Amino acid sequence: MPKRTLGVFKPSRNHLYALFLCLAGLSLFVGFNHGEFIHYTSPTWVWVYALTGAAVLLTVLVFQLPPQGNGLSLDSSVYLACVFVFGAPFTLSVLLFTSIINFFIERKTVWWKHLSNFALYTMMITAASATFKLLGGVEGPLLSQRLSAYAGSMAVYFVLNTLLIGFYYYMVFQEELFATLKGMVKDTLLAYLSTLVLSLVLTIMLVHNQIVGLALFLFLSVLLSYAFKQMFIMYRELEARANRDQRTGLFNHSYFEVVLEEEMRKSRASGSELSMAMIDIDDFKKYNDHFGHLKGDSLIVFLAELFKKATTDTEIIVSRYGGEEFTLLMPGYDSLTAKQFIEDLRKNLNNSLFEGSEIFPQGCLSFSAGIAAYQPDIHDKSELVDHADQALYYAKKQGKNMVHLYGNQSPLEQDIDFSQDVRDIEQQLNLFMYKDMETFKHSKRVFRYAMDISELLELDTLSKRQFTLGALIHDIGKLEIPWSILNKKDKLEPEEWEMVKWHVTWGKKMALTNEKFKDLAPYIELHHERYDGKGYPYGFKGEEIPRLCRMLTIIDSFDAMTTQRPYQSTKSVKEAIIELRECAGTQFDPGLTELFIQYIESRELLKNDAGVSNVH
Template sequence: MSKLRSLTVWFNSGHMYAFIISILGILLFGYINKFEFLHYSTSSWVWVYALTGASLILTFSLVQLPPEGNEQTMESAVYLACIFVFGGSYTLTILALNCLIFYFFDRSTSWWKHLTNFSIYTVMICVSSFTFDVLGGLPGPLLNDKLTAYLLTLAVYFVSNTFLIGLYYYILYKGTLFETIKDILKDSVIVYLCTLVLSLISTVLIVHNSFLGLVLFLCLSTLLCYSFKRLFAMYRNIEERANTDQRTGLFNHSYFEEILEQEIQKSKDSGTTLSLAMIDLDDFKKYNDHFGHLQGDKLIAFVGETLRSESLKSGTIAARYGGEEFTLLMPDYDSQQARAYIDLLRKKLNNSRFTGVEIFPLGCLAFSAGVASCSSDIHDKSQLVDQADQALYYSKKQGKNTVHIYGAHSPLEQEIDFSQDVRDIEQQLNLFMYKDMETFRHSKRVFRYAMDISDLLELDTLTKRQFTLGALIHDIGKLEIPWGILNKKGKLEPEEWEMVKWHVTWGKKMALTNDKYKDLAPYIELHHERYDGKGYPYGFKGEEIPYLCRMLTVIDSFDAMTTERPYQPTKTIAEAIIELRACAGSQFDPKLTELFIGYIDSREPQHSEIVL
C-alpha cells in the first residue's frame, strides 16, 4: 500500500500532521493491543514470527506501476488476513514487529517517517478491525454468510489508507484534497485491488492449510510482484521506443510536442525563461542527391548523436523534428543565452569531420537555426514553434550557417516585409468588396486604430507588425459566412448567430495555410474572448487572453458600435465610450479600456464629451 518513506520534502504543516497521527496511532495501539503479546503462548509466537516474515518479504517486494513508476507494497494483504483470522489486537503485534525490524534495515529513512507509517497502519488496522466486529465478523475461517462484513472491512481499509496518505500530500503540497486523492487512486488502484483480493485468499489458505497455506500465499504474492515489475520494465521499453527517433536516438516529433506543452506550462507557472531553437541542415538535399539516401541517413545520425551528447551535458532537450530538421528545447535559457549556445553547436559541427562534407558550399557541415523565447502572450505551443520557424526562415535568408533570434532582423528589412504583408492581406480582403463592403471598411479602420495604439504602447517593431496585421486580418473568416447572413437586416436567428461565431475558427485555419501569417492566428481566433470568460471560442478569462488580443477586442467593439451594422444600431462616440466603461471588467480589460478611451479623447475630444 501507499507509504511515506520516499518523501524528502518536509514542512512544518507536514510535521504537525505526522505528530498528530503518531500520537493517535500510539494511543490506539495501547488501547487495542494492551500489550497482550506479553502473554502469548509458544504457538502464538510461531505464527507471529511467520506472519511478520511474510509481511517483511512483501514490504521489500516493491511493485512499480506504469506510467510513472510509483512504488507500492502489498504487505497489507497479510494485515487484513490477520484481522480476519486472528483479530485486530494480534494484527497490531505483527505490525509493530514488522516496523521495528524494517527500521533497522532502512536506517536511511528518518525515524519520524517510520513512526508515522506505523501510526497510519495502526489507525487503518484499528478502524478496519472495528468495522469487522461491528458487522458481526468472527476471527477464524472465511464464512460465506459474512461476505458483506469482509467486503466492507476491505473497503474501509482501502478508504482509510487513501484518505490518510492523501491528506498528508494535500497538507504538504497544497492543491485540493479531492484532486490529491484522485491522483493516488489513479496511480495505485490496481495494486490496492490485488492486495484486497489476496487478503481473502490468504485467509482461506492459512485457515485450511496452516503454514503451507502461508507459503503458497507468499509464492503467489511474490510472483505477482515480479510480474508487475516485468510489466513496468516492458512498458518503459515500449515507451522509450515510442518516444525515440530510431535513426538518431533523439526524441521524436510526437514526444517533442508533448514535452513542449509541459515546458511552456512550467515556464508560465514558475516565471522562468524557456527558449526553442529550430535547426535545419544547410544544403542537405545536395549531399543526399550526390551520395545517396543511405549516406544521407548516416549524416543525419551523426548530427543527431552530436546534438544528443551536447544536450545531455547542458540539460536541454533535443529532438528530431523531421527530415533534416531538429529542435532544441532550452529551459532556463533566454533568447540571448540560447543563441550563444546554438552558435557554439553550429561551430562545433562546422569543425566536425564527416565523409563528403567538402561537397557543401562552405566545405563543411553547417546548419541554420532560429531561436524563439516563450512569453506571456504565448497561449499555444504552435505559436512558439511558428516563431522559431520564422526565425529559421530569416536565418536562411541571411546566407545560411547562422543563428537568428525571432524579431531581431533589421528595421529596414522589417519595414519592407511589413509593407508587403499589408499589400498581400489587402488583396485577400478585396474579396469582401463584392460580398460585404462594410467588413472590408471595418478591417481597414481597425487596422488604423491598431497602428495608433501600437505607437501609444511603444511596441517593438515585430510586435507592432503582429498586432496591426492581426487587426487587419481579424475578420477574414467571415468570407466563409453565407452572403444572406452577413448582410441580413435585423436580428440574427440563434443558428445564424452560431454560424457567425465560427468565423474566428475559419479565419485561424486560413491564416495557418500561409507560414507568413501563422503568428497572426491568435488575433483572429481570440478577438471575441471576454475578460470575464464568457466569450468564444474557448471561454478564456482575464490574462489567459493574450494582452494585445484583449486590446484588439476593445478596438473591434468600439468600431462595431460606432459604424453602421445591419444587425445592431449605431452609437455615437460618446455613447460608445459609455458602453466601453459599462463593460469594463466584464467584456473588456479595464486598464486597456481606459487607455483606449484616453486615446479617443485625445484624438476627438469634441466627440467624446458626454452631454447629459
C-alpha cells in the same frame, strides 16, 4: 576563522504536510495500540514475527505500474488481513516492527520519510478498522454475511491512501488536486483491487491454514509482484520503441509534442525558464542529390550523435522533428543561454569532418537554428513551435549557418518587414471589397486603434507587430461566410449565427498556411473569447486568454458598437463607453477596459478641442 551566518529555516509545504501526518499518525498509534505488544504471549509473538516478515518481504518487492511508473507493493494485503483477523492494536504492532526493519534496510532514505510512511499506514489501518467495526464486522474467520463490512473497510483504506498521497503531490508539485487524484486512481486501480482481494484470501488462509496458508499466500504474492514488474518492463520497452526515431535513436515527433506540453505546464506553474530550438541542416537536399539517400541518412545520424554527446549531462530533450529538422527542448534555459548553447553546437559542427562536406556552399557542415523562449501568455504548444520555426525561417533568409532568436531583428529590418506584412495582409483584405465592404473598413479601423493602443501600452517591437497585424487580419475568416449572411439586414437565425462563429477557426487555418503569419493565429482565433469564460471557440477564461487578445476583444467590440451593422443598432461613443463598463469583468478584462476607455475619452476630448478651435 571566517564567521558562518545561520540562515533562517523556512519549512516547505511538503515538510509541514509531513509534520501533520506524523503528529496525526503517532497520536492514533498511541490511542489504538498503547504498547499492548508488551503483554503478548509466545504464540502471539510467533504470529507477529511471521506477519512482520511477510510485510517486510512484500515491501521490498515494490513494482511499478504503467504509464507513470508509480511504485506499489502488496504489503497492504497483510495489514488488512491482520485487521480482519486480529484487530487494529495487533496490526499496528506488526506495522511498528515492519517499519523499524525497513528503516535499517533502506538507510539511504531520510528518517522523516520513514516516519511519515509509518504515520500514513497508521491512519489507514485505524480508519479501516473503525469502519470495519462500524459496519458490524467481527474479528476472526471471514463471514460471508458481513461482506459489506469488509468491502467498506477496504474502500476506506484505498480512498484514504489515495487522498493523503494525492494531496502530498498537490502540495509539492502544485498540480491540480482533482487531476492528480484522477490520475492516481486510473494508474493504480488494478493493483489496489488485487491487493484488496488478496487481503480476503489471506484472511481465509490465516484462519484455516495458519502458517502454511501464510507461506502459500507469500508465494502467490511474490509471483504476482514479479508479474507486475515484468509487465512494466515490457511496457517501457514498447514505449521506448514508440517514442524513439528508429534511425537516429532520438525522440520522435510524437514524443516531442507530449513532452513539450508537459514542460510548458511545469514552466507555467513554477515560473521557470524554458526555451526551444529548431534546427535544420543547411543545403541537405544538395548533399542528398549528390551522394544519394543512404549517405544523406548517415549525415542525419552523424548530427544526431553530435546532439546526444553535447546534451548528455543536461536536461535538454533532443528530438528528430522530421526529415533533416531537429528540436531541442531546453528546461531551465532562457533565450540568451539557449542561444549560446546552440551557437557552440553550430561551431562544433562547422569544425567536424564528414565525407563530402566540401560540396556545401559554406565548405563545411552547418545548420540554421531558430530559438524561442516560452512566455506565460503562450496558450498553446503550437505557438512556441511556430515562434521557433519563424526564427529558423529568418536564419535561413539571412544566409544560413546562423542562430536567430525569435523577434530579435534590427529596428530597421523590423520596420521594413512590418510595412511589407501590412501590404500583404491588405491585399488579402481587398477581397472583402466585393463581398463585404463593412468588414474591410472595420478591419482597417481596428488596426488603427491597435496602433494607438500599442503605443499606450509601450509594447516592444515584436509584440506591437503581432498585435497590430493581428488586429488587421482578425476577421479574415469571414471570407468563408456566404454573402447572404454577411449582408443580411434582419437578425441572424441561430444556425446562421453558428456559421458566423466559425469564422475564427477558418481564419486561423488561413493564417497557418502562410509562414509569415502563423504567430497571428491567436488574435484571429481568440478575439471572441470572454473574460468570464462564456466566449468561443474554447471558452477560455481570464488569464487563459493572452493579454493582447483580451485587448483586441475590447477594440473589436467598441468599433462594432459604434459602427452601422446590418443586424444591430449603432451606439454613440458615450453609449458604447457605458456598455464597455457594464461588461467589464464579464465580457471584457476590467483593467484593459478602463485603459481603453481613457484612451477613447482623451481622443474625443482632442476632437472637441479641435472643433472649438475651428469655430474660432
